[in-house]
Amino acid sequence: MKEVNTDNHEPHKPWAINLQNVQFRYGKSGAENALNIPLWQVARGERVFLHGDSGSGKTTLLNLLSGVLTPTQGTIELLEQPFSTLSARRRDTFRAHHIGVVFQQFNLVPYLSVLKNIQLANHFAAKRDKDIVASANAMLAKLNLPSDVLHKPANALSVGQQQRVAIARALINQPELLLVDEPTSALDASARDAFMTILLEMCESVEASLIFVSHDMSLKEFFNSRIDMSSLNKPFEGAAC
Numbered sequence: 001m002k003e004v005n006t007d008n009h010e011p012h013k014p015w016a017i018n019l020q021n022v023q024f025r026y027g028k029s030g031a032e033n034a035l036n037i038p039l040w041q042v043a044r045g046e047r048v049f050l051h052g053d054s055g056s057g058k059t060t061l062l063n064l065l066s067g068v069l070t071p072t073q074g075t076i077e078l079l080e081q082p083f084s085t086l087s088a089r090r091r092d093t094f095r096a097h098h099i100g101v102v103f104q105q106f107n108l109v110p111y112l113s114v115l116k117n118i119q120l121a122n123h124f125a126a127k128r129d130k131d132i133v134a135s136a137n138a139m140l141a142k143l144n145l146p147s148d149v150l151h152k153p154a155n156a157l158s159v160g161q162q163q164r165v166a167i168a169r170a171l172i173n174q175p176e177l178l179l180v181d182e183p184t185s186a187l188d189a190s191a192r193d194a195f196m197t198i199l200l201e202m203c204e205s206v207e208a209s210l211i212f213v214s215h216d217m218s219l220k221e222f223f224n225s226r227i228d229m230s231s232l233n234k235p236f237e238g239a240a241c
C-alpha cells in the first residue's frame, strides 16, 4: 500500500485534485477550526482512503472538494480545471457534471421514489439519459437491489438499501470524481465488506477517481493509497499548538 506523499515529485500525471495553499476557517474562529493544506495532488483514477481523528477536518475537506465551502485562501483545481475560483452557479454546474457524492446521511430526498431521486441527479447532468428508467434499473441490478424498489419512496428502504441507492445516484452520470464520507458506519462487518466491494467495482466501471473518508481503519485494505489528515493539514504559522 502506498502512503501518499504530499511533497510530490513524480512526473506530472493528469490530476483529479490539485490543492495549492488552501486555507479554510469557519467564520473568525481559531486555527483549531481550520484547514491549512499547502499542497495535495491526487492523480486521475486514484482511489484514496482519507482518515484522521474526529475533528481533524475530513468533512470540511470534502465540503471544499464538492464546492459546498470555498477556501479562505488558495486554490482548488479539479480534473485540471479551476474549481474554487468559479462563481457559485458555475461550481454547482461543474459538480452536477463531474462529481458524485455519497455523504453520511446519503442526502436522498426521503419522500421521493428511488427513481425520482436518481432522475433528479441526471436532470442536472451534462448529458441527459434518454432512457433513465432502464439505466437506473441496470444500476440497481448491479447493486443487488430488486427492481421493485425503484418506485418506493427512499424512506421506505432499509439503511443498507438507501446506501446502495445513494451510490446509484452518485454514479448515474458517470462522474470523473466520487466523494464518499463515512458511508459504512451503520453497517455490520459483512454488509460493510459487500458495500465496499460494490462501490469499488462500480467506481472501476466508470473509471472514477475516489476519495473515501472513514474512521474505520480496517477499510484501508480496499485502497491503493491512503492519507492521514495530520500529514495533510499543517499548523497555521504562528498558531498556538
Ligand SMILES: Nc1ncnc2c1ncn2[C@@H]1O[C@H](COP(=O)(O)OP(=O)(O)OP(=O)(O)O)[C@@H](O)[C@H]1O
Residues within 6 Å of the ligand: 026, 029, 032, 033, 034, 052, 053, 054, 055, 056, 057, 058, 059, 060, 061, 215
Ligand atoms: N459549521 C461549523 N462551524 C464551526 N466549526 C466547525 C463547523 N463544522 C466543523 N467545524 C469544526 O471544524 C473542525 C473540523 O471538523 P470536521 O467536521 O471537518 O472534522 P472531521 O474530521 O470530519 O470530524 P468527524 O470525524 O468527527 O466527522 C472541528 O474542529 C469542528 O469543530
